[in-house]
Amino acid sequence: xxxxxxxxxxxxxxxxxxxxxxxxxxxxxxxxxxxxxxxxxxxxxxxxxxxxxxxxxxxxxxxxxxxxxxxxxxxxxxxxxxxxxxxxxxxxxxxxxxxxxxxxxxxxxxxxxxxxxxxxxxxxxxxxxxxxxxxxxxxxxxxxxxxxxxxxxxxxxxxxxxxxxxxxxxxxxxxxxxxxxxxxxxxxxxxxxxxxxxxxxxxxxxxxxxxxxxxxxxxxxxxxxxxxxxxxxxxxxxxxxxxxxxxxxxxxxxxxxxxxxxxxxxxxxxxxxxxxxxxxxxxxxxxxxxxxxxxxxxxxxxxxxxxxxxxxxxxxxx
Numbered sequence: 001x002x003x004x005x006x007x008x009x010x011x012x013x014x015x016x017x018x019x020x021x022x023x024x025x026x027x028x029x030x031x032x033x034x035x036x037x038x039x040x041x042x043x044x045x046x047x048x049x050x051x052x053x054x055x056x057x058x059x060x061x062x063x064x065x066x067x068x069x070x071x072x073x074x075x076x077x078x079x080x081x082x083x084x085x086x087x088x089x090x091x092x093x094x095x096x097x098x099x100x101x102x103x104x105x106x107x108x109x110x111x112x113x114x115x116x117x118x119x120x121x122x123x124x125x126x127x128x129x130x131x132x133x134x135x136x137x138x139x140x141x142x143x144x145x146x147x148x149x150x151x152x153x154x155x156x157x158x159x160x161x162x163x164x165x166x167x168x169x170x171x172x173x174x175x176x177x178x179x180x181x182x183x184x185x186x187x188x189x190x191x192x193x194x195x196x197x198x199x200x201x202x203x204x205x206x207x208x209x210x211x212x213x214x215x216x217x218x219x220x221x222x223x224x225x226x227x228x229x230x231x232x233x234x235x236x237x238x239x240x241x242x243x244x245x246x247x248x249x250x251x252x253x254x255x256x257x258x259x260x261x262x263x264x265x266x267x268x269x270x271x272x273x274x275x276x277x278x279x280x281x282x283x284x285x286x287x288x289x290x291x292x293x294x295x296x297x298x299x300x301x302x303x304x305x306x307x308x309x310x311x312x313x314x315x316x317x318x
Contacts, residue, residue, distance in 0.1 A: 007226060008218050009278060014270065017216055018060075019209045021198055021266070022053045026063040028195045029162060033066050033126055038149055039161035039190030041134075044197030045168050047307050049266025053197065054130050054164060068126040068160075069119040075136045086144040087111050112151040119157050126158045134163035142186045149189060161190050164197075168311050199263035206264060207242035213273045214238045228281035231288050238277065241290045245272065248295040249304060258308050268302035275301050 008015045025042060032040045044050045057063065058070045073093045078085055087107035088098045094114045098107075119127050129148075131137065145161060152159045182191060200206050214224040214237070224232050250260035275298045281287045299305075 008216070009223055009227070009274065014274065015216055016052050016056045017212045018056070019049075019200060019212060019266065020205045021049060021200065022056055023063070025053055025195065025197060026057055028193070029057070029128070029160070030063070030065045032193055033068075033158075033160055037189075037193055038159055039145075039163060040193045040195055041163045041165060041191050042195045042197045043165050043167045045265070045311060046166050047265045047267040047303075048197060048199045048263070050164050050166070050197050051132050052266060054132055054162070058130065066126050067122070067124040068128050069115070069122045069124040070128045070130065071115060071118070072130045072132065074132055075134065075141070077136045081138040081141050081144075083108075083140075083144055083147070086141055087148075090148075108147065108151060112148065112155065115152065116155045116157055124157075126160055127152060128160050128162060130162040130164065132164045133166060135165045135167075137163075139182075142182055142190065145190060146185060163190065199265045200269055201263040203242055203246060206246055206269075207239045209269060210239040210242055210245075210273065211237075213270070214277070223277065227277045228287060231281065234288060236289060238273070238290075241276075241295060244290065244292060244295045245298070248292065248299045252296065252299050252305055253308070256305050256309060258305070262308065265304065265307060268299075268304040268307065272298040272302040272304075 028040060028042075042050065054072065058072055061068075071093070073090060075089060076085075082104075084104040084107060087104060087110075090111040091098050091107060091114075094111065096110055096114060115127050115129075119125070149159045149161075200209050214222060216223050218226065222232075224236075224238060228236065246264075249264065253260045253262070276290055276294060280290065280294045280298075
């Protein structure tokens with residue numbers, strides 16, 4: 001099938017939509033900029049929705065209280081980082097040519113000029129640099145961020161770094177970021193503020209997210225109208241089953257020795273909603289509501305249990 005002819009819900013990747021955790025992160029970034037910070041550490045478990053949050057925040061400008069230019073970077077994991085490696089990584093993210101023999105001072109100049117030119121073109125004073133998987137950064141990389149910050153400031157712009165850290169990347173069961181290992185010039189600029197990025201937490205957030213999922217619009221019709229039109233005309237809403245979805249997740253978690261009230265990872269939530277709408281509602285001619293069995297199956301298919309079991313230390317897994 002022609003990808004352009006596909007419904008967005010049937011395409012890869014599927015649309016990203018606003019949910020409470022993303023709005024909370026947007027608010028934290030705005031507050032950081034307002035209070036003259038130069039960065040924020042955002043901590044979250046894997047598959048909780050961190051990367052998709054960064055994508056949405058980079059694409060949507062309505063949430064920004066300041067004129068910003070957003071640039072995204074995915075760091076590598078070299079055996080040992082260096083100034084040249086760090087700034088060449090920036091240049092790769094900018095699609096700038098990297099020459100092996102280029103001295104680091106020129107890579108610094110190229111990266112800084114690119115960011116400042118883009119900010120000027122966007123009539124922005126703040127340059128937001130988002131670093132996903134920032135847990136891969138090494139100690140020296142924070143010194144290189146200071147260098148970048150100094151050069152950008154010298155050109156009359158303001159740098160704000162979003163350090164998105166996967167807190168269980170080392171299989172630890174305790175989400176943390178050791179700020180004490182860095183000197184004051186790094187802590188004061190980039191790591192003084194720590195924000196915990198959670199999944200969907202509680203009934204109200206699950207209900208709101210189910211509404212946001214189903215109310216997305218394509219060609220004048222909501223996703224619910226597209227895939228469950230008859231049921232919608234009879235008054236059905238997906239968020240009517242928010243409590244049932246939470247109960248199904250809690251039961252499966254309890255059966256596997258997991259916290260029944262833990263936040264719902266965004267990846268699992270999106271997969272569960274997709275299954276319920278596309279594979280249950282749309283494929284059932286007489287559909288008029290979701291059964292407890294369908295809700296349980298959605299949780300199983302979502303991978304929730306496997307993901308949460310993988311976070312536990314091996315010696316306490318069932």
